[in-house]
Amino acid sequence: MIPTRKICIIGDFGVGKTSTVARFVHNVFSEKYLTTVGVKIDTKTMKAGDAGGDLKLVIWDIAGADRFSAVEFSYLRGAAGYLLVADGTRRNTVDIARRLCAEAEQRFGALPFVLIINKTDLTEQWEVPDGTVDELRSSGMDVFLTSAKTGDEVETALQALANKLLESSGP
Amino acid sequence: MSQIDDIKDLLFGHEKKALDALTRRLDTPESRAADVADVLPQSVRRSHARDTSLADAMAAPVTDSIRLAVRKHPKAIADSLFPIIGPAIRKAIAEALKGLIQSINETLDTRLSPSMRFKAWRAGVPLPEYIVQRSLLYQVEQVFLIHRETGMLIRHASDVPAAKDQDAVSAMFTAIQDFVKDSFAQDGSGALETADMGEYTLWAVHGPAAMLTCLIRGTPPRALRNELAEILENIHRDYSELLLDFAGDTDGTEVLQPDIERCLQMEKVAPEERRGAGVPGAALWLLLAVAAVVIGYLAVTDWNERREMERVRQVLQAQPGIMPFELERDDGVITARGLRDPLAELPLADEVAAGRVRLAFAPFHSLEPAIVERRARAALSPPDDVSLSLEGATLVVSGTPDASFRQRVQTLAPVLAGVEAVEFRQAPPTDDDILRAAREAAGQPDTAQMTVAGGVLTVTGSAPAAWRDSLEDKLANVPGLNGIRTDGLQTLEAVRLRQLADEIASLPLYFSRDNVLVEEQAAVETLANRIQAFIQVALAADLKPAVVLTGYTDGSGESGLNETLRRSRATTARDALVAMGVAERFIAVDAGPPAGGERVVDLALRRVAASVAAVDDAGRDWTDRQQKP
Numbered sequence: 001m002i003p004t005r006k007i008c009i010i011g012d013f014g015v016g017k018t019s020t021v022a023r024f025v026h027n028v029f030s031e032k033y034l035t036t037v038g039v040k041i042d043t044k045t046m047k048a049g050d051a052g053g054d055l056k057l058v059i060w061d062i063a064g065a066d067r068f069s070a071v072e073f074s075y076l077r078g079a080a081g082y083l084l085v086a087d088g089t090r091r092n093t094v095d096i097a098r099r100l101c102a103e104a105e106q107r108f109g110a111l112p113f114v115l116i117i118n119k120t121d122l123t124e125q126w127e128v129p130d131g132t133v134d135e136l137r138s139s140g141m142d143v144f145l146t147s148a149k150t151g152d153e154v155e156t157a158l159q160a161l162a163n164k165l166l167e168s169s170g171p
Numbered sequence: 172m173s174q175i176d177d178i179k180d181l182l183f184g185h186e187k188k189a190l191d192a193l194t195r196r197l198d199t200p201e202s203r204a205a206d207v208a209d210v211l212p213q214s215v216r217r218s219h220a221r222d223t224s225l226a227d228a229m230a231a232p233v234t235d236s237i238r239l240a241v242r243k244h245p246k247a248i249a250d251s252l253f254p255i256i257g258p259a260i261r262k263a264i265a266e267a268l269k270g271l272i273q274s275i276n277e278t279l280d281t282r283l284s285p286s287m288r289f290k291a292w293r294a295g296v297p298l299p300e301y302i303v304q305r306s307l308l309y310q311v312e313q314v315f316l317i318h319r320e321t322g323m324l325i326r327h328a329s330d331v332p333a334a335k336d337q338d339a340v341s342a343m344f345t346a347i348q349d350f351v352k353d354s355f356a357q358d359g360s361g362a363l364e365t366a367d368m369g370e371y372t373l374w375a376v377h378g379p380a381a382m383l384t385c386l387i388r389g390t391p392p393r394a395l396r397n398e399l400a401e402i403l404e405n406i407h408r409d410y411s412e413l414l415l416d417f418a419g420d421t422d423g424t425e426v427l428q429p430d431i432e433r434c435l436q437m438e439k440v441a442p443e444e445r446r447g448a449g450v451p452g453a454a455l456w457l458l459l460a461v462a463a464v465v466i467g468y469l470a471v472t473d474w475n476e477r478r479e480m481e482r483v484r485q486v487l488q489a490q491p492g493i494m495p496f497e498l499e500r501d502d503g504v505i506t507a508r509g510l511r512d513p514l515a516e517l518p519l520a521d522e523v524a525a526g527r528v529r530l531a532f533a534p535f536h537s538l539e540p541a542i543v544e545r546r547a548r549a550a551l552s553p554p555d556d557v558s559l560s561l562e563g564a565t566l567v568v569s570g571t572p573d574a575s576f577r578q579r580v581q582t583l584a585p586v587l588a589g590v591e592a593v594e595f596r597q598a599p600p601t602d603d604d605i606l607r608a609a610r611e612a613a614g615q616p617d618t619a620q621m622t623v624a625g626g627v628l629t630v631t632g633s634a635p636a637a638w639r640d641s642l643e644d645k646l647a648n649v650p651g652l653n654g655i656r657t658d659g660l661q662t663l664e665a666v667r668l669r670q671l672a673d674e675i676a677s678l679p680l681y682f683s684r685d686n687v688l689v690e691e692q693a694a695v696e697t698l699a700n701r702i703q704a705f706i707q708v709a710l711a712a713d714l715k716p717a718v719v720l721t722g723y724t725d726g727s728g729e730s731g732l733n734e735t736l737r738r739s740r741a742t743t744a745r746d747a748l749v750a751m752g753v754a755e756r757f758i759a760v761d762a763g764p765p766a767g768g769e770r771v772v773d774l775a776l777r778r779v780a781a782s783v784a785a786v787d788d789a790g791r792d793w794t795d796r797q798q799k800p
Contacts, residue, residue, distance in 0.1 A: 001421035004338050006321045026336060029343060037350050041342040058323060058342045074349055078321030080419060 002045060004056040005165045008076050010104070011085030012096040016118040018061055019148035020085060024155055025059055038063045039075050048162035055162055059083075076104055080165045081112035083157070088117045088145065089125040094132065112164035114142040114157050121147040270393035289457045309372075309389030314434040316406070316427060317341045317382045318417045325381060325417060325424050328431040344384060348375070378403045380414035385434055399434060406430050476500055483507060483519065483528060490518045491541040493532065504529055512537035514545045536588045543589030550583055551576075564591035569598055600651035602626065609652065613638070613645040619660060626653035636662035636712055664712040665793045671705040672783045672794040679778040680744050688743055698781060699751030706757055709785035714793060717784045718753070720744045721763040725776040730765055737762035744779040 009017045018031060018040070025042035033040040040061045048055040062075050076082065084101055086093040097115060104111065115136065117128055136143050142164070144157035179187070196202040218225040241248050313333060316326040322345030327337045351363045362382075366373040372391060376383040376399045383403040387395075406427060407414065413423060480498050483505050487495040492515025498507050504527060511517075511532035522528035537543075540561045547559050547566055557570035566584050568577075577595065584593045600608070602623040609628050615621055619632040628646065630639075639657055646652055678698045683689045702718055709716035722737035722744070741760035749755045766776050785793045 001424075003421060004323050004419040006323055006342065006419065026339075029339065033343070037343075037347055039343075039346040039350070041339040041346065043336050043339050056338060058338050060342060060346065074353060075346060078318070078323070080321075 002054045002056045004058055005080040005162075006058045006060065006078055007161065007165070008060045008062055008079045008082040009085060010062055010076070010082055010100050011116075012087070012090075012093045013063075015085045015087035015090070015093050016148045017083075017085045020116060020118055020146065020154055021059060021061065021083070021158070022148070023151055024158060025057075034061065034063050044158065046159065046162055048159070049166035055166065057158070057162060057165075073103070073107060076108055079108070079111060081161055083161060084113050084115045086115065086117045086128075088119045088128050089122050091127040094128055094136075112161065112167070114144060114161045114164070116144050116146050116154075116157050118146050118148055120145045120152060121149045267397055270397055273393045286457060289460070293456065309387050309391040309395070311385050311387050311391075311395075311434050313386040314431050315341050315344070315382075315384040316431055317345055317384060318414070319345075319378070319380055319382055321417070321419065322346065323417070323419050325414070325421070326427045326431045328428065328435055330435050341384075344375075345382075348382070374399065376400050376403050378407045378414075380407060380411065380417075383434070402430055402433060480505055483522070486518050491515060491539045492537040493518070494535075494537075503527070506531060508532070510535040510537075512539075512542050514542050514549065538589040540589075543587070547584065547587055547590060550587055551580060561589070562594075564589065566590045566593050568593065568595045571597070605649060605651045608649040609646050612649055613642055616663075618663065623652075626651055627656060628652060628654070629656045629659070631659035633661040633663050633666055636664050662712075662793075664708060664714075667708050668705060668712075668714075668783075668785050668793050669796065671701055671708065675701050675705065675781050675783050679780045680747070681774065682740050682743075682777045682779070688747060695747050696751055699748045699753050702748065702753050702781065702783065705783050705785070706754065709793075712785070712787075712793070714785040714787050716757050717786070718758045719761055719782050719784075720748075720758060720779050721761045721782070722779045723763045723776055724766060725771070725773040726766045727772045733765055734762050740777075740779050744781075 009021060011017050018034065021042060021044075025044040027042055029040055029042075031040060042059045042061065043056060044059060045054055045056045047053065060075055060079065082104065084097045086097040094117065101113065101115075104113075117133070120126075133143055133145070142157075142160055144153045144160070146153040146157060148154065196206070215225060310330065312331050313329045314327065315324060315337065317323070318325050322342045324338050324341035327333070327341075333340075348363050352361065362375065362377045364375050364377070370388055372387045372389075374385045374387060374391065374396060376385075376396065381403070383399055383406075385399060410427060413427075417424075480500060484495060484498055484507075487493050487507055487509070492512035493509065494511075495507050495509040497509070498505055500506075505522075506529045508531045511530075511534060513534050515537065517523070517530065519528050519530070523530060536546075544559060544561050547561070551559065553559055553568075553570075554572070554576060557568060557572045557576065560567045560569070566580075566587075568580055572580070572595065580593055580595075584590050602625070605626060605628065606621060606623040609621060609623070616632075616634040616638060619630055619634040619638075622629050622631075630642070639660055639662060642655060642657065646655060675698065678694065678701065680688060680690050680695065680698065688695070706716040706718075720741045722740035722742075724733040724736050724740075728736070738760065741762065745755070745758050745760050748758065763780075766773075783794065787793065
């Protein structure tokens with residue numbers, strides 16, 4: 001059997017968490033699970049790590065942060081890492097992402113993650129200054145500017161997260 | 172310097188002492204520990220009252236501490252747990268018993284159901300076997316062993332092709348578990364254990380590190396949960412490290428597969444039994460079956476009764492002298508009504524004796540031949556050597572009835588019902604009768620034997636020719652005689668003639684060298700007597716007798732002389748015989764052939780031989796044995 005890792009996608013409401021991964025994963029359940037149960041599971045099998053072996057990501061897509069309370073955070077339990085998503089056209093979502101990251105670290109310790117700032121296709125409405133991105137990167141974060149609409153950089157971000165998962169669990 | 176110190180001492184001496192004491196306390200771990208100990212309980216209480224952060228912070232170290240303690244001081248822990256292990260075990264046993272009782276109740280419920288009996292009968296299996304089958308109407312189709320913390324699938328086993336991504340299913344199920352628990356459990360304890368979906372039941376059995384989730388088709392018994400729990404406990408006991416360290420790498424988890432697959436080997440459902448086997452269907456079937464049995468019983472009973480009536484009717488109709496008009500059946504008794512001749516035998520004696528058949532017949536005179544014969548015999552009482560039979564309406568009297576019986580027949584028979592005429596008929600004579608009659612008619616000589624076979628008379632032995640020739644006339648009136656055979660019969664005349672002919676041939680007359688008869692007178696006389704007797708017998712039988720005297724010579728002498736001599740000798744012999752009284756007209760003389768061989772003197776050859784014949788009108792010589800006249 002292929003090794004599996006649980007990851008979560010967290011971020012504010014409407015930043016495009018579901019859309020970001022939708023076209024890159026194996027959709028097992030319909031999106032209505034998000035509104036009913038508050039979580040939706042997808043899987044993605046990819047090559048990862050130095051050895052290039054298969055790795056299966058079990059991706060927990062958690063409903064938006066406006067509902068993100070202690071209840072939803074419990075879904076993060078047992079995750080090997082997470083995908084932090086912000087919306088480039090809403091500057092405050094980056095701050096929310098930071099806060100969520102801090103809370104996750106507080107609750108579950110330092111987990112591997114990558115930050116995605118989504119919606120690069122909407123260049124006119126882009127609000128996040130390059131300085132902010134540089135600042136985030138210099139603080140040690142892996143930041144990817146992606147477009148769920150075009151698929152730009154999404155795969156790269158997932159690949160980076162997968163590699164980090166193996167690094168952190170490696171010997 | 173000292174003044175300043177003194178001033179300091181005067182001004183801050185007290186504070187300095189306190190500061191030193193404080194510094195000492197802070198520098199000394201023991202005193203700090205004592206200080207913390209003083210405030211710790213209160214601090215913990217306050218922190219716990221404020222929020223759960225302390226509990227969160229303490230959770231991991233406390234868990235590690237307990238784990239360490241269990242490892243290092245198992246006995247102490249065991250001793251400490253002892254008071255709670257007892258109740259825990261009792262509770263577990265109670266749970267198990269509850270499951271067992273539930274299972275027994277289920278079984279008893281089904282056992283008492285009539286529809287179950289009918290279904291078992293319909294399925295063609297013994298009731299207990301069927302109940303066991305029905306009680307086990309479930310099948311564990313899929314088993315997930317899910318890591319409790321991450322929701323990741325550790326192992327999976329399935330009897331059916333799994334449609335969904337099992338990793339996703341495991342994660343989703345864990346999410347739903349958490350969702351249900353977080354949403355509805357007041358204190359966060361407990362867990363989702365059962366979910367029902369149509370014909371499927373989802374059972375989750377929870378362990379500290381892993382959850383065993385089974386998708387079951389049908390209705391599993393309570394006892395199955397205990398078995399699943401046992402399997403999960405064994406997994407925890409044997410592979411606790413594996414479960415605790417699980418982080419998504421399934422390498423090494425293969426050892427769990429046999430335990431997981433054991434869950435699949437639970438009793439299986441028979442799918443065709445599950446469909447359409449509802450109680451209403453069974454009741455309908457039962458009703459139909461009962462109706463069929465009742466209708467079948469009535470039909471069979473009716474058919475049997477009809478068959479019995481028909482049998483009685485046929486028996487009665489076959490019986491001479493009985494005319495059944497109607498048969499009716501009432502309360503199991505067949506009553507037959509009609510007419511019966513008093514001379515007819517009563518049939519169905521057993522049925523009548525048993526009360527199953529009642530015969531109600533009025534008397535009448537039957538004209539059926541069997542009954543008419545019976546009536547004639549009853550009225551006429553024939554003697555043993557006379558038999559009566561009926562041909563059409565004629566009474567035939569066979570045998571040799573005496574005059575009084577003839578009289579009785581002629582008087583009584585015409586008034587008997589069914590008899591219109593009488594005929595006396597002799598019985599055909601037997602061979603003995605024929606033989607007796609033949610002897611009576613022809614007489615039988617002592618020398619002859621007579622037998623009759625198949626009406627043909629065969630006569631053997633010997634008898635006078637006149638008797639034989641008259642036999643046909645004498646026996647012409649012997650009844651039953653079909654023929655006479657006399658092939659084996661010889662006439663007495665022929666016998667006598669052959670006897671005499673043989674004697675005559677054995678009496679030659681010898682001569683001397685010249686033509687002188689050397690025989691004594693007696694020899695000639697004997698020959699003459701025999702010849703005369705022969706002639707008399709032949710004449711008496713209307714035969715023509717003939718005597719031939721043949722003269723012979725020996726080889727000596729001249730041949731021409733010898734022939735003369737042979738004839739001369741025959742003539743001499745004839746003369747001698749005539750002289751003795753033999754009629755000359757019957758005698759012929761002949762010269763025999765010359766003697767063959769050497770020309771020597773042989774007295775035995777100098778002779779005359781006599782031969783005789785008796786010929787009838789047909790030219791047969793009666794002395795010839797071949798002709799057997």
